[in-house]
Amino acid sequence: MLRLPRFSYLRPGSVAEAAQVLSEYGSRARVVAGGTDLLPKMKRGQMEPEVVIGLGHINELRGIRATEDGGFEIGACVTLSEVVASPELRAAYPGYVHAAALVSTPALRNSGTIGGNLCVDTRCNYYDESYEWRKALGFCMKKDGNICRVAPASATCRAIASSDTAPAAISMGATVVLVGPNGQREVPVESLYQDDGQFYMTKAPDEILTSLRMPSPGHWKSSYVKVRNRGSIDFPLVGVAAAIQMKGSLVEACRIVITAVGPQPLDVSQAAGALVGKEIDDTLLEEVATEAAKPARPLDNADLSYVWRKRMTRRAIEQAIREAAEVG
């Protein structure tokens, strides 16, 4: 049986205590919420913390709360299943809830949390392998090595952004609360990520993501389309979140965020400008999707060919916009 390496498990009772312990141990520690991302990676030697800090015991990280502005604040340790089961969230953010419902499997979603999914490690099939496998191939810059195996000429790691919920949260203009040794700050979800598969988050290592703040949906209708090989278990090969505001049959505003086509989710809403003030039709949609898919840079480090994934980006964008417009 593949087992975890040795570590100590700490159970802070509050966010403040967790932040303090985390800053104490620094890079020797990792926080764990559901554990569904961290634990397999630790088993494969991709992450080797000496100390694991459990967040699941902290009550302030649980719960879904309506905010005064008509939005919701979702605690980082709320499970993906709890989000899926919430009628209020489903009504307000159908895209986000659908994205949560498409993460991995039902049993995994019962442990996996919304904070964990936003922070989910970037993926690459040169990296998501056991220690022995990586040793046989030669290590990569994301762990134990110094080059990118899929793009050896690249100065940065090209592992793939793999959170389903991140693009959906970005498309709704959501923010997250980060708590660190110097207090707390609130940042847009979009700015949580950067174009580097190794250092994929802008969050400081000693900051803890404590909640996701979803603004009032207003008239935004939303959708999420996930392309993958199987209807369960698999990470996205392409993910597209769309949000749209309609005035009658005309598009008033449209946001598109794509993921799994590079190291970070990409806001490609600019391409949707062509839709504004118009009715959605096939030709227009194809133009918009083609433009929006341009920044997608899939590489040979996931399932199926990158040519196919690039093409599916266009298809998924079209589908996501259409579905968002059709939401009740």
Add this chain to the structure above:
Amino acid sequence: MGNIGSREILRLSVNGRQHELLVKPYATLLEVLREDLRLTGTKHGCEAGECGACVVLVDGTPQLSCLVLPGQIEGSEVTTIEGVSNGSELHPVQQAFMDHGALQCGYCTPGMVLSSKALLDSNPSPTRDEINEALSGNLCRCTGYVSIIEAVEDAGRAMA
């Protein structure tokens, strides 16, 4: 904090019985169940949350025991396959699996039965789509799933 990896006392309720165990903090729930409690009905297929063979119920909901640190679920009630039947009387899900030939090698069966039970406890007459979705994280290589779906439908009727 003690030495890295030193053993800790764990209080865990499994199949209605409270246990106090001295365990490694880095042992998963799967290892504690199989190796400390010798409840080997819980299986391992992938060791990384990818197959569903190790599913147990934590407060009635299916979780992947290979990805759960027991410390994360202290105070919860764990149900394993050994805790499903009522004495020697099979649970309706077990009975339906037997009657429909919904097991062959039987290795995925504990996880499959527990996931099915959790589904039917909350939704006694699921549609085929709901069954497919609820069991979509439990891989089986023998049956082709067809007989499992039939068994779950039948068990739902028996439990209703």
Add this chain to the structure above:
Amino acid sequence: MTTVSLDENTDLRVIGKSLPKVDSVGKLIGLTAYADDIELPNTLYCKLLRSHHPHARILSIDSSAALAIEGVVAVITGEDLPIKYGIMPTSQDEHALEYEKVRFVGDPVAAVAAVDEETALAACRAILVEYEPLEAIESIEHGLLPPSDEPIHDYAGPGNIHRMGALEFGEVDEGFANSSFIREDVFFYEGNTHLPMEQHSATATFVGDQLTLWSSTQNPHYVHRALARVFEMPMGHIRVIAAPHGGGFGGKSDPFSHEMAVCKLAMITGRPVKCTLTREEVFYVHRGRHPVLMWVRTGVAKDGKILAMHFKTALDGGAYGSYGPASMLYTGALQTTTYNIPAYRFEGVRVFTNKAPCGPKRGHGTPQPRFALELHLDKIAEAIGLNPVELRRRNYVKPYTRTINHLRITSCGIEEVTDRVVEASGFLDRKKRLGHGMGFAVSAYMCGAGLPIYWNRLPHSECIIQVNRGGVTLYCGATDIGQGSDTVLATVAAEQLGLWPTDVRIVSGDTGLAPVDLGSYSSRVTFMAGNAALQAAKEMREIIVKAVAEKMECSPSEVMVGDGKIGELSFEEAVVLAEERFGMLSTRGSYSPPANIGGKFKAAGVGPSPAYSYSAAVVDLDADPYSGEIRLNKVWIAHDIGRSINALAVKGQVEGGVYMGLSEAMMEGQLYRHGLHKQPSMLDYKAFTFMEMPEVETFLVETIDLEGPYGAKEAGQGPLLPVIPAVVSAVHDALGVWVDEVPITSDKIMRAMDAKVKGREGRYGPKIFPNISYPTIVKVPPFDASSSAF
């Protein structure tokens, strides 16, 4: 499920019923102890150190740092186990632990026994191995070339060629000359693996001079032989117990390194030693489906009758021999069991490459050529304007005939299975529309190999039934790997003795307690062990009936048997009477296949079987012309089972075969990159979940085989075979493109569509078949009809 029986009057009581399998309850309550659930007192835990190089000489191995770790009890390397072994007599090419060279990433080089797995793993990492890397061979084409430094093995050859074969039956050139239409095609079948849910595990003890091994193996008898060879011990001092089995599909059919290692470590330490593989290691143990490149040329007459066929194959064998010589011949052996091919030439080659060794997976060597043959026939049908069902019907073999390659066909339901799926699916009346398609294919499979893996004249299966005051016990070496072999044996005995299957205790899969059965491979258990059990049960019935008849003062034929009664007595009373009359009651049965079922030429050992099952499938799907994504709607499968021993178990085998066929047709592939397995995990190696599986409608056709037990044939492998070509054919029906390669993934379909849109041939697949120097073709004379009734 619908059963159509050609047997009109039957008074069977338990045979053919849909009953739960006899081992169900233990599995449902979590009590059944699989190999890794076995925990003996004072056990040590073993881990194997595996090669990080695809191909390298081992210069040195230093275990001293490993031995110094607290908790490490023993470390062994290949020099501790120098005798080579292998499943086939001609491929004794594996060391338990390699010490001269390694041949793939994952090849074991050392084994550690320690107080726990964690310590054993740390010790493995402390072993220093110095390697000198060699050129790695990564493909069939590469394996056919002369190696630039040294061949992977120092036997066989030339170069990395493991085995070749070239046979001709009938006048092939003449057949082509007489043909009005000739077509050639090239196909590629990507290899894939079994992915059993259970990882392999083995525990050994060595007590006194007795070695005992519990293992998740399909073939305890062959493991028994290999242990005797490697440890130079009499078989009488070795006992191999097949633990309850978490899935095999062919992947647990070889003797394995971890089995050898735990035995040796148990001998050294005097303690039980257990080794359980990780999921990743299971991918390295492999022995799965060979990647096969295929070329086929067929000539037909105006009416579509096949006049000649030439079939060439090239197999990627991976790093070791395993079942390879048989696998290679199987790619050419069974084409003739469905179609009457009057002139047939086969050329095959298996090359060694630096990848995990290939071997037998469900359908062993035949799904690949079946895929090629069925699509090739579809293309011929399209070209000559016949519908694909009609083309096949014009060429179907007839029952009780001989094939051109000397195989004896007995019961044959190929027409009936075709009727069932074609009628139920409406295949011939389907409406043509872009994006929706249906595909049809047929196949045949063996009910057990006609010859054992090593040459001997002994029975293939032996069975003892013992009855006394304490009940009925049946002993047989057959191994229940989930397919229900224990249930088959219990049901056969119960029918004869007037009992219920759960009244019969089964002792199976244990070389120390049960007589020999060769194992759970080649779909042999129902036919062979079933016949052995039937013989023993009939004799037992005669003995008990005789005692009762004497008591009742009637003739034995007047004694009714059934419902737990023998005549007027309860079964228990009758047994006491018979035991008083005859003493200890024990009967035996054994089965050997008839001698005349195949040819006498060299290589004739692969293909013959005492009977063949027949299957037909129709697949209905939607395929997206833009993305190539497939949604399966429904599969109709009809299977000529001979007779169901247990209809529920047969249904399970058929549906499971359909599932595995669909999954490997659409997504499963054992892919490599830079000499490494590309996806050794259950996340990255894709296999169907519930979400992909369509509705399956199953038809069982009972042709009542004259030699099968109660007329039964196999169900474990045959139903997988037609599914794969039917999927690919349905995609062609939907989109008008051919994907001549399996798995048929979305990106391959997309590329075929792109080619079509650009005005090129709408096809994805291999373009050329390499120029291979096959050996001189052996022209086999026609079958000597005087030696057999047909």
